[in-house]
Amino acid sequence: MSSGVALRLRTLQRHLGSPEGRGMEPGSSPLTTHVLDTASGLPAEGLCLRLSRLEDHGQQWTELRKSYTDPDGRCPGLLLPGQMKAGTYKLSFDTEGYWQKRGQESFYPYVEVVFTITNGTHKFHVPLLLSPWSYTTYRGS
Template sequence: MAAGAGLAPRTLPALLPPLPQAEGMAEVGKGTLTTHVLNTATGLPAAGLTIRLARLQEPGPQWTELAQRHTDADGRCQPLLAPEQAKAGTYKLHFETAEYWQGLGHSSFYPFVEVIFIITDPTQKLHVPLLISPYSYTTYRGS
């Protein structure tokens, strides 16, 4: 008999009840921009990494720095944009990875990482995580 023959596929979503949402939870974090940096070489948060946020000024390729932060022991920092600061536009997160790796006694291939993204709805909570190693990086839109 072939593996799996005669077994009906399971549909997990039908088995799981909807998760309760705390009152007012939908409003928490609206319009903010956060990040989280993880060192994938060690599997630990990247503490003490410098991050800068800039916004592209239209017209022309002029960037205006809006914030600078350092990651804490958990690889996180205070929100880079508060709700009243978020505006539609093109933004850039600049991560000082060489400085971080040098602080750990390592060299790295990438002296910095820049992630450029567009905010279309300034009321949304945006989270842009970064996973780093001395020779690679990955980013994605988180939640």
């Protein structure tokens, strides 16, 4: 394995397994996300995302927040404590804009992750692993 590939792999493993990504301080946002650029093995800094909630009995998305990932690929404060309620939410990631800024062609112009929250008192973490040709997401902790 080349030293560049090994470095990217160690960086990716560090971010996936870091304590900062798994836990949140008391009083912090009940909903967080973390985006990793798996093509480079680095955090996806500056990626635009929008958080919306499905309203009006499933007919209308209401945008709650527009934000950008920080230098560590995180967007920790999507909602304020007490702001989350049970319902269906959507995180929309502007992947086309992210890859264009890097001069990289990509297949997916955006990624939408739709999820249901049944208990507004729990904390939720929605990671996104991103490459120009694929993405993976899961419910993190």
